[in-house]
Amino acid sequence: MFDRDVIVIGGGPAGIAAAVSLTRLGYDVELVDQRTQLGGAIYRQPIEGVPPVKQSGAAKRRWQRLYASSQQVKLNCRFSSVFAGVDGDGNVLIDDRGLGKLVSLRACAVVIAVGAVEKVTPRPGWDLPGVFTAGGMQVMMKETGRAPRGTVLLAGSGPLLIAVAAQMAAMGNAPLAIVEGGNPLAINGNGLGLLAHLGLLSEAAGYLSGIVRHGIDWRRSTELVAIARTGARLSAELRHANGARETLVVDQIALHDGIRSNNFGLPADTVGTAEMPFITRAGDCREALGAVASELDGARAAADVAAYLTQTAGDTAADLAAIARQRQAQAVLSTLFAPTARNIRLADLPDDTVVCRCERRKMQDLKLLLEAASPLSGREIKHNGRFTMGACQGRFCADNTARIASEIYGAEKSIAASDLTGSRWPVRPLPISALLDDESAPHEPPAREQ
Known part of the structure; x- marks a missing residue:
């Protein structure tokens, strides 16, 4: 039994675009966001009574159009809520900070649009x-x-x-x-x-x-x-x-x-079954290409979800072509802003440089750990050295730790950030208080279009 047709995680451009598109198609959609209003990081809105920060005219027009579309369809939103993951029974776990409890919902499909993180x-x-x-x-x-x-x-x-x-x-x-x-x-x-x-x-x-x-x-x-x-x-x-x-x-x-996709801990997209929801990523958490591409990718994700729910082929060719154009633009920017200094090795940083801020682990700790007789796996670096074990769960240090380890090992072994973070649910730490009061109220499954 299902509570919603679709749950969309994230209220930035990708999440709004996906939720609006699916709502217009008649699906029961709930958008979940950790903030108290829509916008995400790129379109972050000021607190009440504060004038907005100066932005480009194009950015203003994009946000005004996107926000207007969310009001036209009367988007169903759950604010002040953090997505924790999907459990083994297909329940979407949400830490509802407003209610002060963990809410468990079942959906036919889940769109994860949690944006990017800063490098x-x-x-x-x-x-x-x-x-x-x-x-x-x-x-x-x-x-x-x-x-x-x-x-x-x-x-x-x-x-x-x-x-x-x-x-x-x-x-x-x-x-x-x-x-x-x-x-x-x-x-x-x-x-x-x-x-x-x-x-x-x-x-x-x-x-x-x-x-x-x-x-x-x-x-x-x-x-x-x-x-x-x-x-x-x-x-x-x-x-x-x-x-x-x-x-x-x-x-x-x-x-x-720079920025990178906020995909830490996220398992791969799933095709969906009678027990588990169809899960797809959208926007910068799938590929960090900026606000314009994120909105396009939200529409692409909505088309993929609709195709799954109706068991028909979706048409995403136009969106994918426009996203490809944005990918080309980001490639030009990456070339323009490429650091002039080449072959910069993080492994050459001084020993007292902090690598993992949450656990206060330094370069000397990592180097000492990597002196083992045989190369360590990413999992061993994590558990033996406590890198990526802190509150951020590797969002800031996983890439850097993996890069340093790979530089030290050289051709002997390559370490990826995902080797340290792994892929698991839940993807975010939860307060014990939320776990003590789980709300679960399944309803009859929504009718699917044939």
Whole structure:
């Protein structure tokens, strides 16, 4: 017996697009999100009474259209709720923070659209108070309508740094500088690929104009190699392309080294049976390609779900073609912002560099662990060294730990992040209080279209 036709996890562009499409087709859909309103990270909405953060005109129009569609179909949403996984009997487990209990629902199909996570490369001092991720800083600005206080340095690589800098400047506190590992303005022909993606080029030009207008120092081909505490402030050690070193003293530092799919612990998609739901991923948690592609992929996922429920072939060719175009655009950006310094080895970081922040595990701990007579498996690295065992369950450290292990082992053994995180339900830790009061109320199965 089923409670819903479809449960959609995530209220960002992919989740909204999937839920709206399926609701329009007449299915009983429930969208689950850990926030109190729709939008996800990319379209994060401000708290009541706070003006929205300045965004590009294209981004505003996308959100207004997407939100309007959710209101037109009267989308059924369960907010303040965290998706924990699917149990062995096919029940979708939801930690409903509003009810203060674990809710168990059965659905014919589940769409997982939990977005992306930010990549941050370890550096000495990256775990110090006052060091954030640029994405986290941007979300804070979107919610509160305020720029971070004091002198701020943005560092790492990628176009998000430019967007955050322009938004900070528009809110009255421009960053001291942007430290960019690549050089997207290099005259090497790589930028010509953006001419095929005028929408993306227009958004980028808008943010760049803000950088120029506010006179923000954009230091390209420069790395932030170490952070240290200097009294109540932070000192950032920079290394330029010519090898010269420089130190800047600031109040806060925001790091960003790209994004990756938020697929940690997620098992592979399942085809669905009488006992287990059809499960598919959508948006950035399937492939991190940005907001436009996420919305398209949400529609693609909805078509796949509808095809499963009706046992007919779905037509996703147009969506897949448009997603492929967005993939090409992201490939151009990746080339433009590729770090100038090549062959950077994380395994060469100082021994006291923290690798796993939750468990406070350092480079020296990992190196000592890997000195075993024979190469360890990812599972052994996890359980013997406690890497990826903390509250984040590897979302920040799994990729870095796997990369360091592979660099040390060389051709002898390759370790992947999934070797440490594994694939399992539940995918998120649950409070004991929620487990003590499980709500399960199955109803009659919904009629499927024939």
